[in-house]
């Protein structure tokens with residue numbers, strides 16, 4: 145199976161999931177939808193591996209390596225609401241109040257930054273606890289697809305960005321990511337948000353820290369979003 149065949153299939157399945165929601169839209173229906181998308185993403189990882197659609201042996205990502213968690217993360221509203229539900233209903237390593245404080249403190253520094261400026265801040269994601277993702281079960285699709293074949297280059301993107309940029313200008317950007325998981329997870333998110341157009345919802349791309357802070361702090365955030373309120377005005381991703 146080619147990458148484009150796989151992506152076409154993923155896009156159609158995710159779009160059909162969103163379009164197939166029951167009317168009228170209810171918060172629990174949307175949470176169930178994004179849970180299904182997460183199951184689909186887990187299944188896709190297994191399929192990619194089992195069918196040898198890509199060779200994972202080169203992937204350098206390992207538990208305890210977290211350089212990618214210093215980057216700006218783009219998410220859809222649905223992913224944000226799933227994370228907020230997870231935090232409200234389950235115990236993670238730290239308390240909900242601590243997570244809210246971490247999100248607020250980080251958002252005060254990173255809100256509105258471009259992806260480059262966000263990386264230059266050298267600040268980790270608010271969900272990174274002891275070098276592991278505290279919301280691993282419900283982590284964004286961008287984090288699921290993100291990968292690297294060169295962990296040292298990831299480190300240098302955080303600690304030595306200026307020199308990495310100079311090298312890239314001279315030598316071109318090195319190949320350092322496996323395209324299959326990256327593209328499949330991105331396509332899954334695009335399929336979900338495209339399907340949400342049927343309901344006049346879900347086309348905006350949000351920034352993980354700001355959007356999760358809003359979803360946790362705003363009363364009835366999901367209900368208000370379904371009702372068409374622009375609750376994420378301060379949580380959109382800033383394009384370079």
Ligand code: SF4
Nearest residue numbers: 213269271272277287
């Ligand atoms: S959500 Fe988890 S995997 Fe994604 S950047 Fe944050 S800590 Fe890392």
